[in-house]
Amino acid sequence: MAPAERPKPRFRKIQSFDTDYAPCNITQYVSERSGMQVIIADRQGPKVNGYFTLATEIFDDSGAPHTLEHLVFMGSKNYQYKGLLDKLSSRAYSGTNAWTATDHTAYTLESAGWDGFAQILPVYLEHVILPVITDEACTTEVHHIDGEGNDAGVVYSEMQAVQSRSGEIADLAAKRLLYPENVGFRYETGGMTDALRNLTIDRIRDFHRAMYQPRNLAVIIVGETNHDNLLEILDEFEESIKDDIPALDAEFKRPWIDSAQPPALKETKMTTVEFPESDESVGEVLVGWFGPNCTDALATSALNVLQTYLCGSSVSVLENILVEREELASSVACWWESRPNSVIYFQPTGVATEKLESVYKRMIELLKDVVSKPFDMDYMRSCIQRERRQVKFQAESSESFFSNNLIMDYLFGDRNGETLRDMKTLDEYDTLEKWTDEQWRAFTSKWIVDAPHVAVLAKPSEALATKLKTDEEKRLAARKEKLGPDGLAKLAKKLEEAKAKNDLPIPAEVIDRWPVPGTESIHFIESETARSGKARSLGVQDNKTQKIIDGASQGQLPLFIQFESVPSNFVHMSIYLGTAQIPTAVKPLLPIFSDNFFNTPIMRDGAKVDFEQVVMELEEETISYGLRSTKDMGDPDSITIQFQIEPEKYASIIRWVRTMMFDSVFDVQRLKAGVQKQLADIPEMKRDGRSMSSEVSMAFHTKKESYSASKRALVRAVYLRRIKKLLETDPDEVVSWFEQIRKSLFTFDNMRVLVTADVGKLADPVAAWDVLGDALGPVREVAPIIKPHNHLTSEGLAPGSVGAVIVPMTTVDSSYSVSTTKGITSFEDPRLPAILVAIGYLEAVEGPLWNAVRGQGMAYGVYFGRDLDSGLLQFKVYRSPDASKAVAAAHDAIRRIAEAEVPIDRHLKEGAISQVVVVFADEQSTMASAASQNFVLGVVRGVPLDWHKKIMRSVRDVTDDEIRAVLKSLVLPVFEAGKSNVVVTCAPILEENIEKAFKENGYKTQVQPLAHFHDDYGLKPKDGEEEEEEEEEDDEEDGSGDEYTDESDSD
Structure with a gap:
């Protein structure tokens, strides 16, 4: 008898479309029996990334959403072993993780290749939908009191470490001002420590029952996906859980959408909060407005462009005046948070404590001034075009571009796919290019200038730091006294019993049910290497790209250039420079040199060009640019100048490289601004225990001559304060030190170039570099890269x-x-x-x-x-x-x-x-x-x-x-x-x-x-x-x- 034909998976395809700005296909399915959504962004590469996303809404600070993020991994109905999911994942070329945001919890599965992903998927989803939430797991993962009377637990320790940070305190204060008690966005979903100490297991189970249903779950996948195999797996999974989940017609309120929406702000509200800190010199300002619905593609794109216009770079209004000219802040950060009523934030950072209120008022004054006169429409059009280029670039190069947008749409968009279709094109930028000055001013007035807002001034307080320490000591002492030796012994025993229960060994035969997958489905991206000039000494390969380079004009300058050919629409250019030649005494200036490199005047045809004009021209020709450390390339003591551009800008950007290296002017006012910005950031850096432990360790183990040692905050805290005074008393000497750095860095033997592009699209890939010519000095063998040891x-x-x-x-x-x-x-x-x-x-x-x-x-x-x-x-x-x-x-x-x-x-x-x-x-x-x-x-x-x-x-x-x-x-x-x-x-x-x-x-x-x-x-x-x-x-x-x-x- 022939086997019965397998029924078709009960998933209906809602839509499928190609994006017209990146090589990606987006497909949306929905389960007709559970309501689960499946959204796939198919794109090439070795990684398949899953984001199993639940909309989670709570109306307290208990931290229940955050605790589930941890408890899910402790075992499920059919896999009742802590650690089984992760042991299976690691063998299947995969890794698991999760995060809790205010509005959702996402469980991630990152796999090399489809086969490993497919093997883990059903086991993982069962952990999400049917976890075993035990008392013992809550004891170790959420909160417990140890045998010495101290609070511990994974979630508790995590929140204890962040709760007193200035940013967390300011953010929570802003939420309290923006939202009433019946709106979930008001609360700290990670959990406040006092609430976590009192959180019950029943509260966690109730929250899971309410929120963790398939109809509130999106299986979002980014990467090369086998759709038929996926739907088959999900169909079998749904069959296995059908008796454990609510019926699709049972009552259910969609989080955030069917809930109360926040009322509009009737008036501006300002509050001052304190955070514990002995250095009382620098505080924070956070200002927030309600904005447009996050699913309005045109309005949110306009908001992105407007924030770029206002504070996207050193020439934008807020950055230019508050940071560069008036030196009132080290930067002005701006962003918006996705919500039905999005929240627009502006945050001047590194603000002197005594100036917090005046800087806040000055920023509001500047925003009003912006709409009181015509916008610079040339610069606005440049911002629109650059924003569009950056979106295209991110869609090709960022793993998170599609996942972030798909998660946002699932949380707040139409479940029928209407809003998701906005991801097909970037047509909204065409519309924005036609907006008039009046439209931009009206948009800015509506959402920012004429709208009430909330403002939080966060002040450092040594007294609060002392009080918190004293209060905590008293609380723990009182607890220990109340518990006594017997009570503490009972707690220690309870903890040990919980650990023993949680850590029951997994029988080998259980794990062996899942074989280690093959590597055939892992499709590594191949990049073809070619070399010219001094790079040829490393060897050349017999390939198409090398033939293109060998057939091109070689020019006059045998510069060390390595080409990597990939089918990209963009060019990534990196100029790799060692720092060993810079005199040790001036090496702590290199972070200022780096910040100043693109933000400084230049000489052009005998005339000085202001830095604002330089930045505007660079922004018009690039997607992004910068100068940074090469630590992530395995060399902590070099730097790299980087550009991301379109292929037709290749020769033009090489001319800019020459200009910024040799025609830039070390302007004293620009250097003062740069020093002041970094000094304002130092206190914040010195508040971070993790980075300070590394910096102190480096003081013992790494030579002062190294760049990684010289750029530490513990060096700049003193060095830059003295440089600031020298710029007042002897600026010529300081400028001469910057000239020393320039002469040390920009030499022929200290330069290696990496060009990543579809090499066949580049005009004159080698000869275009001749513009650097004699400026680099004599042609010599390239200096060796100094190894970290x-x-x-x-x-x-x-x-x-x-x-x-x-x-x-x-x-x-x-x-x-x-x-x-x-x-x-x-x-x-x-x-x-x-x-x-x-x-x-x-x-x-x-x-x-x-x-x-x-x-x-x-x-x-x-x-x-x-x-x-x-x-x-x-x-x-x-x-x-x-x-x-x-x-x-x-x-x-x-x-x-x-x-x-x-x-x-x-x-x-x-x-x-x-x-x-x-x-x-x-x-x-x-x-x-x-x-x-x-x-x-x-x-x-x-x-x-x-x-x-x-x-x-x-x-x-x-x-x-x-x-x-x-x-x-x-x-x-x-x-x-x-x-x-x-x-x-x-x-x-x-x-x-x-x-x-x-x-x-x-x-x-x-x-x-x-x-x-x-x-x-x-x-x-x-x-x-x-x-x-x-x-x-x-x-x-x-x-x-x-x-x-x-x-x-x-x-």
């Missing part, structure tokens, strides 16, 4: 003598740490495959470190540094209630594996090997990144272009003994006194216990204020002019034992 100090070459350094910071509620030991120095080190697998094994979701640290509520995350050839191996703790405990737990877990007390899990190892493939897919996820990776391999690292293919083969052969060997020889020393150094930034209340713990583990210890690590690079104040100011700062920091925090490794 050559910048290590004697301590960096053999860490261990410093010990543990604890830096208390009032702006931090938790702790961060960086542990450093000796590492490898080459990507061709024979141990590298074993290191990659070993670290991947340790860091796996639901792997050894996850279970030992995050799963125990000891930190939000722990991980190893990724600079594998730096000569250092670093272990980092992120957002921990006590970093010393997180380090100790990680040490014990790794030691037990290294010493074979714990066997190496075969499935985790398979996952670690698969994740190496995922990393390479990530590095080549777009045409530009695939091309850049060829440059990184061949030029920066000096390894063959097929290096990653060799590594992918090698990691499959790594043995368990090789993993244990590298754990013993390379990884365990990072936890051992005498072989490693540790830097911890922490809340002052944690300082004593953390120092005690490291001392007990054999480390020498010292406690220092952040100011102890300031470095002036030998630039001393003249005639004692700065002593008083510095003494005040030192007294303040020594007295409070505080300091500053934040997370970026800034360029």
Whole structure:
């Protein structure tokens, strides 16, 4: 008997269309039995990214939406094992993650290739729709009180770390002013700590029951998708859950759309809030208006263009006056948030505390002035055209462009697909190009100038920092006294029982039901390499692109140029420059030089052209441009000048390169403005515990001559203050230092060029560079790229003598740490495959470190540094209630594996090997990144272009003994006194216990204020002019034992 014919999947295609501005097809389906939507953006590349999105609305600060983002991963109805989803994903070349926004929760599945994605999809969706929400999972993931009476839990620790940040406080204050209590946008969906302490499991379950229904779920996929296979999988999934979900005709209110909408603001409201900070010099201003419906494509595109016109660059009105001319702020940020009534925000940053109100009023005054007279319609048209170019560019090059737009449309658009069709074209920009001055002024008046708004002035307060610390100490002391030893012992037992229940081992036969997929469906983007000039010394290939380059005019200048040919509509141009030749004494000026590079006057035909004109001309000819560090290319000590342009602008932009290198003018007023902007940003940077722990660690391990050391905030905090005074007293000397930097950077032997394009479309790809000619100086061999390990100090070459350094910071509620030991120095080190697998094994979701640290509520995350050839191996703790405990737990877990007390899990190892493939897919996820990776391999690292293919083969052969060997020889020393150094930034209340713990583990210890690590690079104040100011700062920091925090490794 023939098998019964499989019924057709019950998904109806709503629509399918190609976008006319990027190679992408968008298809929308809906399930006729559950209401689930499926929206696919088909585009080529190795990555398939899923965003399983639920509209989530709540009317309190309990944090229930955020807790589900974590609890979903703890097991589901048919897969009742914590960690199963992530173990399966890692073996299937995939990774999972999630985020909670005010209006939605999105669960992500990023896969290399369709086969891995398809294997994990139904298991993942069951976790989302039918999770097992247990008391034990809530204990560890949400909130618990540990055996010492302290609050912990993954969600609690995460929110504790951000709740006192200035930006969070200002944002919440603005929400409270904009929205009444019956509107969900008013609330902190991440959860306030006092509410999280009282959140019940029943409240979480009720929220899941209400919101996590298939008819409130969109399966959004971006990447190469097998539609028939997808619909079959989803049909089978729906069949498996049909008895567990509400009927499609049951009552259901669509979040945000069927809910109460916020009333219009009747009047402008202003409030002042405080945030804890010992440096009371700089605060924040946040101003918000209600805007148009986010699904109105014309109005929101007009809003994007208007924000570009008002504060998109140094020539736009608000930036030009508030930042460049009046030096009242370091920048003016602007954005809008997608909602049925969108919210338009303007935020002057780096504002002196005493000027917060006056800067806010000045900004409002400037906005009124804008509409009181005609717009600069030439500049407005330039903004419209540039905005359109940027949208096209993002659609081709950004992985998030389509997902962001599809999520927004699902949340707030028409479910029948009407609003989604707006993504087919960019016709709205044609309409905007026809708008008159009167229309633009009317639009600006309607939404901003004539509309009431809310304003939040956020002031730093040392008194509040002290009060919060004291109140927290009293609260915890009272709790401990109330609980007593018996109560604390019961809590400790409850926690251990919860951990034991959560961490039940997954039987091997369960995981083996899913085989490791093949790699056939992973379609890597191929970029064809060609070289000219001095780059030919690296070797040339026999391919079509090399023939095009060889057949083109070679010109007079044998510049080092590598071409990468991809089928792109755009040109990515990078001029790669080493910084080694810059004298160390002036190297801290390089961040100012970088900011000033495109924002400075030039000489043209003997006449000076103002910087505003320069910026306007550059914006007309480019999609984007900038100068930044090459840290993400594996070289922290070089910089790159970058342009994204259309092919017909190729020769013109090369002429601009010459102009900005050699015809620019170091204008004293521009330099003053640049210094003032960066000084205003320093306090904010010094509030970040994560980045400060890295900066202090760098002070011990990295030579001052390196760019990465010289650009630290802890250097600029002092150096730039003295430069500011020198620009008043001896500007010629400062200008001469900038000239030194120019002469050091722009030489023939210090320049390498990367051009990524459809090379056949370029006119004169090589000879066009002749315009640089004699200005670059004599033709010489190109200077070698200095490897990171050559910048290590004697301590960096053999860490261990410093010990543990604890830096208390009032702006931090938790702790961060960086542990450093000796590492490898080459990507061709024979141990590298074993290191990659070993670290991947340790860091796996639901792997050894996850279970030992995050799963125990000891930190939000722990991980190893990724600079594998730096000569250092670093272990980092992120957002921990006590970093010393997180380090100790990680040490014990790794030691037990290294010493074979714990066997190496075969499935985790398979996952670690698969994740190496995922990393390479990530590095080549777009045409530009695939091309850049060829440059990184061949030029920066000096390894063959097929290096990653060799590594992918090698990691499959790594043995368990090789993993244990590298754990013993390379990884365990990072936890051992005498072989490693540790830097911890922490809340002052944690300082004593953390120092005690490291001392007990054999480390020498010292406690220092952040100011102890300031470095002036030998630039001393003249005639004692700065002593008083510095003494005040030192007294303040020594007295409070505080300091500053934040997370970026800034360029």
